[in-house]
Ligand SMILES: [Zn+2]
């Protein structure tokens with residue numbers, strides 16, 4: 178029997194408070210929560226905040242106390258900064274995620290209002306779209322009195338729910354790419370019954386059942402996730418959503434994220450295990466969390482080997498997604514699994530197998546990434562190429578490529594490895610030995626004396642073992658690279674012609690960006706490079722934007738997932 182985790186990588190996590198605003202909502206000191214999570218040895222914690230509401234959307238309690246500035250606009254605006262400060266303070270001890278719960282308030286002023294609030298979510302890890310209020314100005318999750326007032330206006334239980342689902346569908350259409358997750362899809366059950374047509378929606382011919390099936394299909398078609406929300410259990414109405422909704426979502430391959438949606442430090446971590454048991458019961462084997470809008474797969478089970486495999490999978494997904502436009506990122510990729518990852522074939526319904534090839538391949542929009550945590554076995558092939566031993570400093574590799582380019586020599590494949598002692602080794606294969614290699618070596622030995630301790634061309638040598646333990650980018654678009662991933666990786670796809678790669682290496686050298694590891698490959702007329710680097714993101718991104726027309730792709734990949 179597999180053991181279920183007692184920790185959740187939450188999405189709809191703990192609500193951040195209103196800080197100094199006069200309306201108190203949610204917890205007040207974020208530090209207290211983070212301390213509690215660290216004490217519980219949790220690897221991560223997720224904060225969420227409501228986007229502020231228009232004053233016409235108020236709960237009775239707020240009207241009665243004449244509260245006008247709903248849920249603290251000021252604290253909302255300060256939220257990203259507060260999270261940044263927390264990350265600075267606690268960054269090495271816990272992974273801090275944050276998201277926004279965007280309020281749906283109709284498609285006129287409410288939509289513009291929400292758009293104006295989305296800028297604060299720009300660096301957020303995710304945005305949840307939630308309907309808390311009916312256009313009539315009454316909340317679904319307010320008091321019983323407010324609910325019965327809305328019920329009276331709408332006339333029947335079916336009409337009550339029908340209105341709610343209409344608003345959900347409209348929200349999805351209008352918020353479009355602004356959201357990744359649908360919040361508590363059966364929220365109204367907090368205050369009113371679920372009619373038979375809804376409880377039995379799979380089999381019912383009632384228009385409400387049809388409407389609800391359509392809603393789930395819209396969610397699936399848009400690649401949105403469903404929020405499995407423990408607040409319903411906390412409030413005594415059962416987890417949102419009910420089991421049969423979740424089972425249907427699983428059939429439609431809608432990913433789920435899990436969260437407690439809690440509002441007080443006292444309840445942080447409550448019902449974690451129950452949340453995972455609940456989705457497992459509905460047939461799910463995993464769930465998702467988000468980093469920088471990219472979904473990460475998480476296992477339900479407390480199994481170290483499985484977690485390692487998911488880490489590799491998430492790195493691959495992140496790498497592929499960061500090569501794509503934000504719009505393409507929303508599309509769920511295709512997967513192939515082989516070797517020790519083969520068990521995933523059954524979990525991902527359209528996945529294919531790769532036999533003994535111990536790797537994960539992820540494909541989308543004619544791009545692919547193949548990744549593995551198996552250290553490649555060095556080949557005993559005899560090789561022909563240039564061997565270098567040199568100082569591990571920014572600019573040294575660039576200098577080598579510079580000289581080769583000046584002699585018209587194109588580097589075809591490259592392997593570089595830092596010895597982590599201030600020196601590094603490299604092996605380059607050259608497109609054609611045009612007779613100038615001797616000149617190039619002499620030139621370097623003359624001008625770059627002190628940088629290179631050894632530089633030799635051999636035409637029958639054993640390839641040294643450049644591999645160490647790690648997670649490897651084995652291939653990019655089917656081109657073998659075998660790069661050990663670092664914290665930051667640059668991937669390029671460029672014209673395979675003399676001097677093109679030099680542009681990238683010179684750019685990096687100009688800003689002292691150190692190359693830790695480097696692989697070069699090619700497919701027809703296209704060159705591929707993968708570099709593990711160290712340096713400032715803004716500086717690197719700025720360089721990558723200026724490489725010129727021979728670069729068809731140049732991305733800095735950063736790994737946020739754990
Ligand atoms: Zn909510």
Ligand SMILES: [Zn+2]
Pocket residue numbers: 189192225278438
């Ligand atoms: Zn919430």
